[in-house]
Amino acid sequence: MEERKDILKRVYLVYICCCFLALAILSRVFVIQFSQGDYWKAEAKKFMNKEQYIEAVRGNIFATDGSLLATSLPYYQIGIDPLANKNIDDSQFEDSAKGLADGLARILDIHAASEYLKTLLSARARGLRYQQLARNVTYNQLQSIKKLPLFRAGQFKGGFVFEQTNHRARPFRMLAGRTIGYISDSGKVKVGLEGAFDSILTGVRGKKVMQKIAGGVWKPLNNENEIEPQQGRDIVSTIDINIQDVAENALLNSLIEHNAKYGCVVLMEVETGKIRAIANLTRKDSGVYVEDLNYAIQDLEEPGSTFKLAALLVGLDDGLIDLEDKLNLENGEHTYFDRVMHDAERPRANNVTLLEAFEESSNVGISKAIVAAYSKNPKKFTDGLHRLSFGSNYDLQIPGAGKAYIKNAGDDKWTGVSLPFISIGYESLITPLQTLTLYNAVANNGIMVKPMFVSEIREKGKTIKTFDTEIINPAIVKHETIVKARTLLEGVVKNGTAKNLNSLFYPVAGKTGTARIAKGKGYGKSRNEITYQASFVGYFPANNPKYSCIVVVNAPSGDVYYGGKVSGPIFKQIADRVYATEMDIHTPINSTVNKNAEIPFIKYGSMKSTLLALQGLAVSINNKQATTSDDFVKVITTGKDVSFEKINPDQQLSNGIMPDLSGMGIGDVLFLLENRGYRVKLKGCGSVTKQSILPGQPINKNSDLIVELSI
Template identity: 30%
Template sequence: MKKITLYTLLIYLAMLIIGIIASARIVSLVATKGDYYRGDFDTTKVITEDRIFNVNFEYRTGIRGNIYSDENDLMLSTIYIYDLYWYPSQVIDSLKFMHNLDSLVSIFNEVNPRVSKKEYFKIIQNALIDHRNQYNKAVNKTKSEDKQIKNEGINELNKLKNQYKCIKISKATKSNEWVTQEHWDKIRSLFPSKTAYHGGCKVDKRLIHKNVYNNTASATIGYLNTQHSSKYTDSIVYAKGIEGYYDSLLAEEKLVFRKLYANKVLIPLRENRRINPKNGCDIITTINLDIQRITENALNDQLKAINAVWGCAIVMEVQSGEIKAISNLSRTSEGVYEETVDHAVTESYEPGSTFKLITLMAALESGLVDTSTMVKCEENRVFSLKRAFEISDNDGLYNAAKLAYPQIYDYFVAITNMSLQKDLRIEVAKAQTPVLTSKTQREVDYVNVTHGYSIKVPPIYMLAYFNAIANDGKYIQPILVKKIRYPHNKVIDKYAGVINPRICSKSTIRKVKACLESVVTHGTGIRARDENYKAFMRDTSVDVKPLIAGKTGTAFIYDDKERKYSETVKNASFIGYFPSENPKYTCLIFISGTSLDGGYVAAPVCKEIAEKIVNRDKEIAWSQTGKGIIANTPFTKFAHIVDLNKIYKELGYRMNYKVGNDWVMVNNVNQNKELNVEKRNLKKEYLARQLYGANAKDAVYILKKNGYNVIVNGIGKVAKVSFNESTATVELKN
């Protein structure tokens, strides 16, 4: 018993002594090296008697917010791009490296095609041989007994460790020159490693935004720029479009934290326990991808057809103010049209004859002029004001304004009272506002302003004003952002602000609407007549109105070098709303660098967009005219009779065709108000022509049935079929 007590006492005394020594040591460390263990020293390295303290600073960032369409489809996503380097010193397994060198060189050539595979082989082999020779020399020096030579060898080895070959620095503004995650995954699969180096390769990664749909509204959504640096990687700047406007909300949080090492052992710091950078907010735009695709394709086709310099098109929802589509296409040096400049929002132009709408409204608001007032027009003709507006007569509109406002000052006061000059606060970086005041107050300026010269207005402002007419005088802000979604799922809804609840009297709105319809039915906008109106315009039993009501515009472009207006090059435009009876959308088409008028080149684009939107919008299609849905039949160029029968039966149509196993087309309505169905006889030698207008599913089925392998490109209906031996290539287009 005594022995046990003695042993216990000895153990207790030993533990007490150890505790006293440990406590003394801790007190000593806190007193002498406490600041070092907390990282509280000015330099990055401190050497004490028995320890080396190092401090490194590292960045930790959240993820930048994304931009979505109105239906939550991703439009602008955050991705990583890489800068790729190769270090000869980090090639550990030489045999494996040489075995996979062909594959590695192929990847290098893929990310940087400017250097051939042969050149890469030479660069790598020479670098390996040179590194091996220098390494052997440095190792021999470290074995020397001479301290100076030995230190030289150590320094040379450290330098060799940091030598690298730069394979590719990704240019942030050129997506075809990025080193992507896919490239890096290929390299890692060739050379698996637990370190940061794979086959000697290492990457530095950067977060950037990429437009998912390439050209889709990219000039308005925004694209990145770079600030050049001769020493470091170019810094990324978001200064354009919606992304530039909301940069502070989209931006991720960036935090700097310290890492403390004592004799190369990481010391946890209390300040680093809760470092968790916040992600950026997501932006949900008003852009509808279906309407955007319709708008973009229609504009692109027209620009190609007339070889214009650039064009823009916008579709706005009348009551909500939401921009459903916005396309800005400019001709590049390669002759293709791409989104490079946001002409619709960030630039201003002389609107031309579309501004006559404002002149007409101002004249009617005076109470001294009516649409039936006879005015002197060009070539000494006399027409009613309504007819002068229909044919876009410059003198007629000026003389009407002169009758209402003898002085130019009074005219400017009148249009100012209608709020056109007010800032709409468009949610785009560097958005422009109208310049409505002419430089002088001469009579020639009065003449010019009444038909859209000597002033500058961004296209989106003209669209918003026509939208106010469609909205019964309520002038609202066009909006591009629907919601802002914060990182913790808090959502803020955005709504259009009301600029002016009533820009003019109800009677003026009613008269102006009638004039805008007349422009399309009897005036310069006849090429905007829809197919339904043209089919029934001679049917006096029904009051059929045009799908679109709007105004054409043409303005000669001012040549700054010549200091005069061009005699041939114009800006051509058309602005209208549809359906004219109960407007749901307003559309603007603006084409620059053409010799043709707005009625010829812009009005047909608006017509195409309107008809396609109406066909996809059941609410409009079922209520368009007094003839009911039969007058708005969605005709079919190519389909199987069984499928068509199910669809048309569901919609309430009658067909004059017995259901069998045929491929047919529906092209019009007969006198008995039945769908006129025609059989399409398919023959192998005529397939390219006969499949025009078919959907992809039917085209693939028929071609495969005829023994072809099928390649499908694009979206929409069949626009072209080409054959190469046993392969058929189908081009689709909306």
């Protein structure tokens, strides 16, 4: 009996414990279901659903004429949920899949229809809820694919799933490639306009919900986005695509011809600072030239003779030198302490003016002028160089600009030969764009403007911000100094090292430069060891500058390495193209009237035609009322005026008499004679000088008249 009671106690105890456990479980279920339900549902969704950011379509980069320099093209990844439609069996799915496979093979032209069909049937057989079918599908292809069997039913009935990505494209490929720039996949490397205006171009990201399905694969829950992305804004660059094409091709052809290491070209609008063309080409190991580095804005090199303008600007502005100062070039060789300075070529004459020394780019002449002016106070010279704002960083719109270095008098590295060698472009490091900006200021009457790469920002086609011209320095030197500087630069093209750039159609001003490139602690001694940098920088038209341009070619091989011979022709090709296509820089042919011009020779002929020509030339006519428009006239010149004398060849021909044809043009001769049935044979062109039937002799229609003309 006691044993039975003991067993019952144990049973009751277990029963009570089970009841308490059940109550605890029930209470926990109640709490989870009703008090914490929303929380745990949200936690579950984290494992089954997630939000994914959608990158916005990146804004476009336009050339100044609206041409696309960079744009984002939409591409799509497409797939299928083969179990989406519960109302079709395997046989119906296979029938539709055959049509889908045929369509994919035809539209995408990647795999055969049999491969697509095999993939579709295998995915359904394995119970997959998502099977990728293709990537990098274009928009037009996507629209065609949407019409195929299964897919035409949409996502929920046909299982069609697609996801958009955007690929950056440059329609003109390499053209201005480095300036347009790029952003690396990681987003850490930002180059050119793409990098500088990344926040403008990027836009605002959207969101979409992704669902986790069998196999740990994530697929879009809906084809619609939860939050639509906002497209980035567009920027309009200052690049003129036509000039850019000319600049890049001219540079490329020259680099190939001279087997040069690299080169760059920049064309700038004088008044605004807008960069109309910028090309940077580097030779790769394969021998192919590509846009690799932006040498124009970041390549720091000793500029050589193009720096001589800066040196003379300082001396002229300080009043310590003048264009007519006399110099002795010493046969192109002068010693400064332990270093001998040479001219590139033996001078034509030793005793020259400063202007002539500059025209011939004499190192000896320029350095002697500067040393004579500043040897007792070299700091005044280097301060003057900085006063020009020469070599400033300019805070450009694109990153990566090189920081110029101009040695200061008193620096630890200053030596006894620093002053003369700085004056001819050594012991300083300057980028091509910084050099161009100085020359552009001379062309712009002393006003230095900031180089501009982007002119405006647009949103949905509307301009929301414009960039105005920024003035770096309103007057780099006095006006009279600018006048003298322009005389120097025009002289180089008219009489000096750039005579090959002299144009019959428009005047050019500029300076050649041929600099040795430093290697380690020296420049090399033999021709095989020495590497040169050839450059030309100038502006045109010289009498009314509209554009400035710099061309730099690094390490041209062979015997041709002078700036005027290597870089000058590139400048000329670009300038010729710009001048030929831009009417605004032409001087109108009727803008001035030369009142002292002689009246040209005037043929005898129709009064109507002669009067029209003379009125167009603004020639005064004394007695035009004495004749009618149908008369033939002989023009008599009296000083600066003319008068008409009526002649009657018609009347003479009516009487069978040969008139005097002397001085008549071909048109009038044929009009008079052939209209009346006479046979005329012409020799030459111009006006009549001789006729086979003399004036006053009888003529009949069976006669052949031979007329000889002046040319």
